[in-house]
Amino acid sequence: MKNPIENLNKIFDSRIRMGVMSILIVNEEVSFNDLKQMLDVTDGNLASHMVNLEENGYIKVHKGFIGRKTNTTYSITRAGEKAFKDHIEALENMIKGMK
Amino acid sequence: MDSQHPPLETLQDIKRIMERSSRFISLSGWSGISAGICALVGAWVAHDRITGYLHTRRGGSFYRGEVSTLSPNTQSLFQDLIVIAAITFITAFVSAFLFTWIRSKRNGTPMWDRTVQRLFWNTVLPMTVGGLVIIRAMQLGYFEFVAPGCLIFYGLALVNASKYTLGEVRYLGYGQLILGIINMWVSGGGLYFWAVGFGVLHIIYGALMWWKYERKS
Numbered sequence: 001m002k003n004p005i006e007n008l009n010k011i012f013d014s015r016i017r018m019g020v021m022s023i024l025i026v027n028e029e030v031s032f033n034d035l036k037q038m039l040d041v042t043d044g045n046l047a048s049h050m051v052n053l054e055e056n057g058y059i060k061v062h063k064g065f066i067g068r069k070t071n072t073t074y075s076i077t078r079a080g081e082k083a084f085k086d087h088i089e090a091l092e093n094m095i096k097g098m099k
Numbered sequence: 100m101d102s103q104h105p106p107l108e109t110l111q112d113i114k115r116i117m118e119r120s121s122r123f124i125s126l127s128g129w130s131g132i133s134a135g136i137c138a139l140v141g142a143w144v145a146h147d148r149i150t151g152y153l154h155t156r157r158g159g160s161f162y163r164g165e166v167s168t169l170s171p172n173t174q175s176l177f178q179d180l181i182v183i184a185a186i187t188f189i190t191a192f193v194s195a196f197l198f199t200w201i202r203s204k205r206n207g208t209p210m211w212d213r214t215v216q217r218l219f220w221n222t223v224l225p226m227t228v229g230g231l232v233i234i235r236a237m238q239l240g241y242f243e244f245v246a247p248g249c250l251i252f253y254g255l256a257l258v259n260a261s262k263y264t265l266g267e268v269r270y271l272g273y274g275q276l277i278l279g280i281i282n283m284w285v286s287g288g289g290l291y292f293w294a295v296g297f298g299v300l301h302i303i304y305g306a307l308m309w310w311k312y313e314r315k316s
Contacts, residue, residue, distance in 0.1 A: 023116060037209070
C-alpha cells in the first residue's frame with residue numbers, strides 16, 4: 001500500500017508558506033505588505049519564507065516603486081500552482097483514506 | 100511541529116485564507132436593512148407626490164414624449180422625483196456604508212484594501228452604465244423603463260459583485276433581475292416593483308445575513 005503522506009509537499013508544511021500559497025492562488029498579484037497583514041506575521045519571518053518559495057520556483061517576485069518607496073509584489077508560477085494543487089489533492093486523499 | 104496539523108483542518112485553513120484574501124466579508128446585514136428602509140421611505144414620499152400630481156390632472160395620458168414638450172406641472176413633478184431619488188440613494192448608501200464600516204472595525208479588517216477596491220469597482224461599473232441608460236431613457240420620454248432599468252442594472256451589479264463579497268449577494272441580485280424583467284411587461288406598477296426590490300428584498304436579505312453571520316457576536 002502506498003504511504004499517503006508521501007504525496008504531501010514538505011515545503012507547504014509551514015503554515016506561513018501554506019498561507020502565502022493560498023493567497024497567491026486566488027489573487028493575481030499581492031504586495032509584501034498585504035501578505036504580512038493578511039497572515040499576521042512579522043517582516044523578517046515572512047521574508048525568509050518568501051525567499052524559500054522563490055528558490056523553489058513556486059512564486060515570482062516583482063520589484064517596483066510607488067514614489068520612492070519600494071513596492072514588492074508576488075505572483076504564483078505555473079509550477080507553484082501545480083505543486084499547491086497536488087498538495088491539496090494529497091490532503092483530500094488522506095481524508096478519504098481515513099474514512 | 101507544523102506537520103502535526105490534521106489534513107482536514109489544514110484544508111479548512113486553506114479555504115478560509117483563500118476566501119478572506121479575495122472577498123470582502125465584513126458586509127453587514129444591517130446595511131441591507133437600513134438601505135431597504137431608506138428605499139421604502141423614498142418610495143412612499145414619491146408615491147405621495149405622484150398621487151398629488153394625478154389629482155391636479157384629469158384624464159390624458161400620463162407618460163409620453165420628450166421632456167421639453169411636457170407641461171410645467173409635469174416637469175416640476177419629474178424634478179421633484181429626481182430629487183427624491185437622489186436623496187434616497189445618498190441616505191441608503193451612507194447608512195449602508197456606516198454599518199459595514201462599524202462591522203469591519205469590529206472585525207479588525209481594513210476598510211479600503213484590495214478586496215474592497217475590487218468589490219467597489221465591480222459594483223459601480225454596471226450601476227454607472229445603468230444610470231446613464233436610464234437618464235437617456237428619461238430624456239427620450241420612456242419613463243416606464245426607469246423602475247425596471249434600476250432593478251435590472253442593480254441586479255446585474257449584485258451578481259457581478261457577489262464574486263468579491265459574501266456569495267449570497269448573488270441571490271439578492273437574481274431577485275432584483277426577476278422583478279425588473281417582470282416589470283418591463285407590467286406598465287404603471289413601476290414604483291411598487293421598485294419598492295419591493297430595493298425595499299423589501301434588501302430588508303429580507305439583510306435580516307437573513309445578520310441571522311447567519313452576526314447574531315452570535
